[in-house]
Amino acid sequence: MEFEAVIRARIRGLRLARGWSLDVLAARCAMSPSTLSRLETGHRRIAIDQLVPIARALGTTIDELVEVARDDDVVIKPRRNAAHGHTTWLLTREDAPNGLVVAKMRITAKTRRGSLGVHPGHEWFTVLSGTARLHLGDRVVLVEEGESAQFSTMEPHAITAPDGPVEIIVVLDREGRRTHLDA
Incomplete structure (x- = not known):
């Protein structure tokens, strides 16, 4: 009842x-x-x-x-990943029905570590503060505060912070979520 x-x-x-x-x-x-x-x-x-x-x-x-109400904590807590130089705050539930995940990320890695990632899908992000360096294959694109980028994740890619920390809002599909948030 x-x-x-x-x-x-x-x-x-x-x-x-x-x-x-x-x-x-x-x-x-x-x-x-x-x-x-x-x-x-x-x-x-x-x-x-x-x-x-x-x-x-x-x-x-x-x-x-x-929809059944959940008893999950309403406070979004950061997930730190020192190995990859970023902190993530999930802004949507991981089991969102549309399969898209929205997250805020604070990237502190100044240089690319290891190889560029590749996986099926698309990725979108908007820079909230700082300047992001988007590595797409052999290209490097600087994405400044207030600008956005979208790209196929079949292109080898990585996002770094060349001039200090950068904060972004990122939208990931299922494959991007698995690759970037569950790694």
Whole structure:
């Protein structure tokens, strides 16, 4: 029953956030206002076939309405990797349904160590502070504060910090996550 209470609160919260009355949401999901009211207040059990039109009307998905709350810590703690000269803060869950992971990275490595990495996928990053040196095969591209870069990760690549620490926001696909964050 607590699970249903979470769903009820989400429906009511989304409705109120849009500034909609019960009548407006009821009309959008082809239900009577009294049925919707009883669903929100717990005087009627929620059926899965009712969630589909409600979710659609609210511009969300059933998955988001029924998502189980986690007890994970809400504080994002850094992961330090001294061997590769960077610290990472994961900004999305590692099991994000779309497979993309967003992370903030602080890179302190001044020179490239070892070989350039290669893996399937694409990578995107924006420099928050400092200047990043992006090694792409034989090319070296300086990416300055406020600039972004995107590239195929099938190109041998590495990001270093030639003039002191650099902080970036990076978007990685599944392969990039495995390569850069799980190494």
